[in-house]
Structures are given as structure tokens and as C-alpha cells.
Amino acid sequence: MPNSPSDRPRRITVRRRGPILVEGPVEVELEDGTTVSSDRFRVALCTCRRSRRYPWCDTSHRDRSDTGRRCED
Structure with missing residues (x-):
């Protein structure tokens, strides 16, 4: 069952000079839907x-x- 208390939270790593790292699998909704x-x-x-x-x-x-x-902005 999604979002059950036994689900491990996803880890998201934010880097000052680079991308955001997300433990997958992932689904991303873009600005245009x-x-x-x-x-x-x-x-x-x-x-x-x-x-x-x-x-x-x-x-x-x-x-x-x-x-x-740049990414580090």
C-alpha cells in the first residue's frame, strides 16, 4: 500500500553546485502538466x-x- 507507515522515506540530496539527487524510481510532473x-x-x-x-x-x-x-546560484 503506497504511503503506508512501513514505506521507507525517499532520500533527496541537495547539492549547492549541481543537481538534486533523488532515490528512484521517480515520477516528475513538469510545469506544462x-x-x-x-x-x-x-x-x-x-x-x-x-x-x-x-x-x-x-x-x-x-x-x-x-x-x-549556473547551478551554484
Whole structure:
């Protein structure tokens, strides 16, 4: 039964300079109402919106050295 007291809470790890790591599987609802899912044991959610695979992080934030918005903002 979902959300029963025996369910282990999901761990979410927030990194100052990078993505949010979420223990999977996960389902993510985007701003436009569409839903994407992953059955991986851990997923990285992009926080800087530079990823070509948004909402999944593809480490695009590492390639940028300009003064624009970066994950560490």
C-alpha cells in the first residue's frame, strides 16, 4: 500500500553546485502538466535548466564558464 507507515522515506540530496539527487524510481510532473518517469535507483534532477535532457541532469552546467545563471546560484 503506497504511503503506508512501513514505506521507507525517499532520500533527496541537495547539492549547492549541481543537481538534486533523488532515490528512484521517480515520477516528475513538469510545469506544462506532462509527467516523465525513471525507474533508475537514483536520478539527478537539473536545477540550472541547461540540460538537453531536462528535467534530468546531463552535467551541462559543468561546461559553462560564463557569468550567466549556473547551478551554484
